[in-house]
Amino acid sequence: MDKLELRRKVAQARRAIPAEARRSAAAAIRENLLDRPWVQMAGLVACYWSTGDEPDTHGLVFALWKHGATVILPVLREDDDLDWAVYxxxxTLAPGRRGLMEPIDTRRGVEAIRTAALVIAPALAVDRQTGVRLGRGGGSYDRALARVGPNVPTVALLHEGELIDGVPAEPHDRPVRYAALPSGIVAIR
Structure with missing residues (x-):
């Protein structure tokens, strides 16, 4: 299956998830992550503000912030790379490019993700063997993940059934080390 077909398939499955199931899945993912020492100890966390059918991150971002972490969220640049600003x-959020909610704080630059102790990235699917994530096709997160050090935990948030075998990979695709699902955290590599 190619990336475009897989994106369509996952999007269709996500639309079929009832709202209540999405809410309980988001709460489970949040609790699973917050139970991990490497999440609790992360002083600077790069995350994202979810939209649409993505696993909801709003409660997670708020909880990380309330527990004392500095949370940076992406700001989509004109070249589709990601700048970062503090939540x-x-x-402190306002609509940005493409209607995405972004922090109104001072931009810290594309390199700010290098200083994160934890990176939480969106994905439509993740390959259970390689950690390659299927994004939306713009390459923004692949560029950002390329800047992250090899020992920094990188986590993709997924609905059940989105950790799969055979995500198509290209040379620019960057893997994640963990998949966070409602049923638990899966270490990939």
Missing amino acids: DGPD
């Missing part, structure tokens, strides 16, 4: 509570 300082729910009132």
